[in-house]
Amino acid sequence: MFLEFVEGPLWYASGVIFSVGVTIRLIEVFAKGTAPDFSVARGSGWPGAIRALISRSWTAKGFTKGATFHLVAGYMFHIGLFVLLLFAAPHVVFIEERILGFGWTPAPHWLFILAAQFAFAGLMLLWLRRAMHPVLRKISTFDDHAGAILTFVVMLTGCMALLMSHDSLRAIHMLTVCLLLIYFPFSRLMHAFTFAIARSYTGAAMARKGVRA
Amino acid sequence: MTDAAAVSKRLGYRRALRMSALLFALVLIVPLVPYGLAATGVQLNHPGAELWREVRQRVQPADAATAVQNIDGSVLINTWGETWRVFRATQLVPIGGWVLLGTLGLIGAFYLIRGRIEIEGGRSGKRVPRFSVNQRVVHWFAAGLFILLGVTGLVLLYGRYVLIPLLGPEGFSATAAACKEAHNLFGPIFPFALVALMALFGRGNGFRWLDFKWFLKAGGLFGHHIADSGYYNGGQKTWFWMTVLFGIAISVSGLVLDFPLFGQGREVMAAAHVVHAVVAVVFIAASLGHIYIGTLGMEGAAESMTRGYVDANWARAHHNLWYAEMEKAGMVDVPENALEEVKRHDDIDFRGFGSPLPEVSESGD
Numbered sequence: 001m002f003l004e005f006v007e008g009p010l011w012y013a014s015g016v017i018f019s020v021g022v023t024i025r026l027i028e029v030f031a032k033g034t035a036p037d038f039s040v041a042r043g044s045g046w047p048g049a050i051r052a053l054i055s056r057s058w059t060a061k062g063f064t065k066g067a068t069f070h071l072v073a074g075y076m077f078h079i080g081l082f083v084l085l086l087f088a089a090p091h092v093v094f095i096e097e098r099i100l101g102f103g104w105t106p107a108p109h110w111l112f113i114l115a116a117q118f119a120f121a122g123l124m125l126l127w128l129r130r131a132m133h134p135v136l137r138k139i140s141t142f143d144d145h146a147g148a149i150l151t152f153v154v155m156l157t158g159c160m161a162l163l164m165s166h167d168s169l170r171a172i173h174m175l176t177v178c179l180l181l182i183y184f185p186f187s188r189l190m191h192a193f194t195f196a197i198a199r200s201y202t203g204a205a206m207a208r209k210g211v212r213a
Numbered sequence: 214m215t216d217a218a219a220v221s222k223r224l225g226y227r228r229a230l231r232m233s234a235l236l237f238a239l240v241l242i243v244p245l246v247p248y249g250l251a252a253t254g255v256q257l258n259h260p261g262a263e264l265w266r267e268v269r270q271r272v273q274p275a276d277a278a279t280a281v282q283n284i285d286g287s288v289l290i291n292t293w294g295e296t297w298r299v300f301r302a303t304q305l306v307p308i309g310g311w312v313l314l315g316t317l318g319l320i321g322a323f324y325l326i327r328g329r330i331e332i333e334g335g336r337s338g339k340r341v342p343r344f345s346v347n348q349r350v351v352h353w354f355a356a357g358l359f360i361l362l363g364v365t366g367l368v369l370l371y372g373r374y375v376l377i378p379l380l381g382p383e384g385f386s387a388t389a390a391a392c393k394e395a396h397n398l399f400g401p402i403f404p405f406a407l408v409a410l411m412a413l414f415g416r417g418n419g420f421r422w423l424d425f426k427w428f429l430k431a432g433g434l435f436g437h438h439i440a441d442s443g444y445y446n447g448g449q450k451t452w453f454w455m456t457v458l459f460g461i462a463i464s465v466s467g468l469v470l471d472f473p474l475f476g477q478g479r480e481v482m483a484a485a486h487v488v489h490a491v492v493a494v495v496f497i498a499a500s501l502g503h504i505y506i507g508t509l510g511m512e513g514a515a516e517s518m519t520r521g522y523v524d525a526n527w528a529r530a531h532h533n534l535w536y537a538e539m540e541k542a543g544m545v546d547v548p549e550n551a552l553e554e555v556k557r558h559d560d561i562d563f564r565g566f567g568s569p570l571p572e573v574s575e576s577g578d
Contacts, residue, residue, distance in 0.1 A: 160391035
């Protein structure tokens with residue numbers, strides 16, 4: 001009964017909130033436009049946008065030492081989550097049956113477990129650093145903590161339902177997934193979409209000014 | 214047919230009937246003979262006894278072959294399995310339970326007798342940096358994993374006795390399945406946390422003569438006499454080395470259980486489980502003491518691991534020699550991130566281990 005509710009009405013409702021919310025947020029960003037630049041452009045913005053999109057995936061020279069922790073833990077979490085989300089066999093089946101109507105070859109079980117371990121370790125380390133570092137702690141808001149904790153809970157309930165032997169465990173996991181989908185558009189979790197816009201905007205703006213950023 | 218022939222035929226039938234009755238009686242009686250003999254004390258060898266004894270003792274020809282090719286493929290009866298099951302049910306579970314409950318009882322009794330250990334002289338308002346950001350992150354990373362693994366492990370060990378009455382068989386089944394998956398997934402992360410702990414907390418944790426004197430004074434826990442202590446006291450050093458040794462034992466045995474891919478048979482797995490469970494129970498019991506003294510039991514201790522600094526009066530009361538060094542180095546009443554700042558500018562990790570003292574100017578530059 002509970003599983004039917006979370007996989008039925010709640011799943012559809014949270015899916016709609018997620019899709020509409022993300023779309024509105026993206027429209028908001030694009031609707032703001034850019035500040036008028038009256039100077040003569042030194043170059044095209046596109047190469048700068050693409051360069052910034054790629055180069056910002058690594059720390060700038062001189063900052064590597066101080067940012068190693070974030071770089072390593074950040075990639076551990078994000079790559080782990082990516083593999084977990086899109087290549088775990090239960091997720092591939094769910095995506096095929098409930099979302100897209102087609103699937104793809106899932107990752108082998110060992111790889112998916114390894115990805116989950118990387119994702120868990122990365123997320124825990126990143127959140128702990130946020131909570132422990134005096135400066136990071138001060139600039140963090142409730143939203144930062146809520147997003148991290150909610151993501152962790154979703155992953156944990158998913159891990160606990162891995163045996164796929166009890167509907168109750170699957171229902172709990174689906175419930176937390178729905179909560180995350182509802183929370184997503186209103187939070188900084190939106191960076192999953194906006195990071196590309198922010199980087200490209202900065203890169204393009206700098207390229208037009210002739211700055212290699 | 215003549216009368217004589219008819220009589221002969223009838224006699225033949227009767228003979229056959231008697232023989233059949235006799236045979237039937239023998240069929241019923243013969244199996245009872247061993248019982249009768251056993252009752253009289255006569256020893257009998259079962260024809261299959263020797264075979265089954267050899268099977269139980271795993272005495273088998275060297276060229277024994279089985280269709281299923283694996284490490285235990287030719288083992289018909291795993292006697293170790295029964296030994297392990299009996300040990301788990303009759304010793305591990307009850308004794309482990311008493312150890313855990315006993316530890317909680319002792320801590321409760323200590324709290325009732327001694328009460329919370331307050332900071333002598335109250336808070337001074339001056340902070341002394343104690344643990345760096347990296348140390349605290351690694352501490353809580355390991356602690357988080359430890360708590361998650363400890364709770365899920367205890368559910369697997371004691372859930373049948375504690376949770377079934379509360380959740381019912383179905384509820385416990387789901388809880389146990391969830392805990393098993395979480396335990397197996399988070400377990401392999403713990404050894405990495407352990408290595409990081411050893412790397413960041415190893416320095417300064419070697420035992421010195423001072424620590425034995427600290428033990429003789431019971432760390433100053435009873436009464437108000439001061440037990441001299443440097444950066445770490447004897448109790449903290451003991452906990453560190455317990456963490457290292459228990460952590461290694463629990464990690465190795467856990468990996469043997471989690472990855473049955475390297476030729477380990479059931480006997481090795483059972484032995485690994487015994488080591489894993491016994492060490493885990495002792496480790497969890499010891500951790501209860503650590504958690505108590507770090508939170509409820511002692512005022513001002515927890516903030517060293519949450520904020521990274523302690524109150525100067527706390528440092529003076531519990532780590533007087535370290536405090537003297539910090540005072541000499543001008544590291545008392547400094548900003549929250551003083552450790553990171555000093556390290557950034559001077560590349561010196563000064564926390565009072567006896568390393569060269571940094572020159573800290575009055576402006577803090």
